Amino acid sequence: xxxxxxxxxxxxxxxxxxxxxxxxxxxxxxxxxxxxxxxxxxxxxxxxxxxxxxxxxxxxxxxxxxxxxxxxxxxxxxxxxxxxxxxxxxxxxxxxxxxxxxxxxxxxxxxxxxxxxxxxxxxxxxxxxxxxxxxxxxxxxxxxxxxxxxxxxxxxxxxxxxxxxxxxxxxxxxxxxxxxxxxxxxxxxxxxxxxxxxxxxxxxxxxxxxxxxxxxxxxxxxxxxxxxxxxxxxxxxxxxxxxxxxxxxxxxxxxxxxxxxxxxxxxxxxxxxxxxxxxxxxxxxxxxxxxxxxxxxxxxxxxxxxxxxxxxxxxxxxxxxxxxxxxxxxxxxxxxxxxxxxxxxxxxxxxxxxxxxxxxxxxxxxxxxxxxxxxxxxxxxxxxxxxxxxxxxxxxxxxxxxxxxxxxxxxxxxxxxxxxxxxxxxxxxxxxxxxxxxxxxxxxxxx
Ligand SMILES: [Zn+2]
Numbered sequence: 384x385x386x387x388x389x390x391x392x393x394x395x396x397x398x399x400x401x402x403x404x405x406x407x408x409x410x411x412x413x414x415x416x417x418x419x420x421x422x423x424x425x426x427x428x429x430x431x432x433x434x435x436x437x438x439x440x441x442x443x444x445x446x447x448x449x450x451x452x453x454x455x456x457x458x459x460x461x462x463x464x465x466x467x468x469x470x471x472x473x474x475x476x477x478x479x480x481x482x483x484x485x486x487x488x489x490x491x492x493x494x495x496x497x498x499x500x501x502x503x504x505x506x507x508x509x510x511x512x513x514x515x516x517x518x519x520x521x522x523x524x525x526x527x528x529x530x531x532x533x534x535x536x537x538x539x540x541x542x543x544x545x546x547x548x549x550x551x552x553x554x555x556x557x558x559x560x561x562x563x564x565x566x567x568x569x570x571x572x573x574x575x576x577x578x579x580x581x582x583x584x585x586x587x588x589x590x591x592x593x594x595x596x597x598x599x600x601x602x603x604x605x606x607x608x609x610x611x612x613x614x615x616x617x618x619x620x621x622x623x624x625x626x627x628x629x630x631x632x633x634x635x636x637x638x639x640x641x642x643x644x645x646x647x648x649x650x651x652x653x654x655x656x657x658x659x660x661x662x663x664x665x666x667x668x669x670x671x672x673x674x675x676x677x678x679x680x681x682x683x684x685x686x687x688x689x690x691x692x693x694x695x696x697x698x699x700x701x702x703x704x705x706x707x708x709x710x711x712x713x714x715x716x717x718x719x720x721x722x723x724x725x726x727x728x729x730x731x732x733x734x735x736x737x738x739x740x741x742x743x744x745x746x747x748x749x750x751x752x753x754x755x756x757x758x759x760x761x762x763x764x765x766x767x768x769x770x771x772x773x774x775x776x777x778x779x780x781x782x783x784x785x786x787x788x789x790x791x792x793x794x795x796x797x798x799x800x801x802x803x804x805x806x807x808x809x810x811x812x813x814x815x816x817x818x819x820x821x822x823x824x825x826x827x828x829x830x
Contacts, residue, residue, distance in 0.1 A: 422818075432469075433759070442476040447478035449476075454788075457787055466772075481504070501523060506530075518556060565669075573590055594619055615639050616644065617684070627689050641694055648672060649672060685730060685735060692752055
């Protein structure tokens, strides 16, 4: 047993002590209970962040993997540095997680790590047989990812008839579908307009209408099949409105909004905002939208309540690949896991969202969506995952601090309020600037 003394569970709240036993919170008390303790100095303690959309580029088939870009080990280190204690990894490394064998290899990689590491299984047009077996792996697998348009990795369910079959088999197996919505045919038609596209054409090729069409299709298929649907990285206020309508009609549908679409607009891809050299770093799917859409997304998704969770879609590629000359050769994806906490906490510090809403978006919401019943709250019996924050201190995001082997962040130079002082994951203290002490109780400890 040990405890974290003198922290607040919400701004202006009373000082409490949090006791840890094994990997769970044991109790929360007004007075010290344990001889081993860390003094929390009056800082805030928040439930550990859940980033339910990350890409680790690792499959367990070394001959396919890109270890220079991101591994399970570096994901864990970046998460712990950034206040994230649970991640959900996507199934599209080079060798995708679309078979039971690939799933078992991936599980072997994540089994004993310091954070809670979960997976989505990848749907293909003909692996419903595998989907039917996922009930044996529910400790690790939280759902099935359905890619309705091409993106990184060879993992696409292109035709609606196949998409419907995937959703029907997930509904039958009691699994949620997480969908990267889109329409491959529309996307290809848009691409065909350009002989040699420039970066700035990315937003025309992956046009808002492609996302809206895909959102409509996914919602329709979920309705037909009774499948529980989580829509990944909604970027448009109009897409959120569609999802909201379905929700109001009683459908089991939730929406994720990603950080990059809340703080970056297409001007960054065009080199009009930020620096010219950072423009290719901002090539991402779905693409950054207009500044107006971005501002409206912040209002609707965050304060307006239309996002059920935020996430990062952390998708590292090597800097060399991001700097390639040809549009088609530049991989899509932005990094964001290590900076997730800072950017989201800053929305709270700026008064854009309440403290309650911050917790809802970053831990309680994703815990509910993915059935992680013991996460998203600091209460006796819940999983002992938290982040200790000095809410007054400022931090500047620096590329040089990037833990991911890719070595870059699109947010270099961004100043955020809220400095992480310690992280507890599965009951263990990590990256602590606060010292573990031992003191016999009742001998003049002043609290
Ligand atoms: Zn993704």
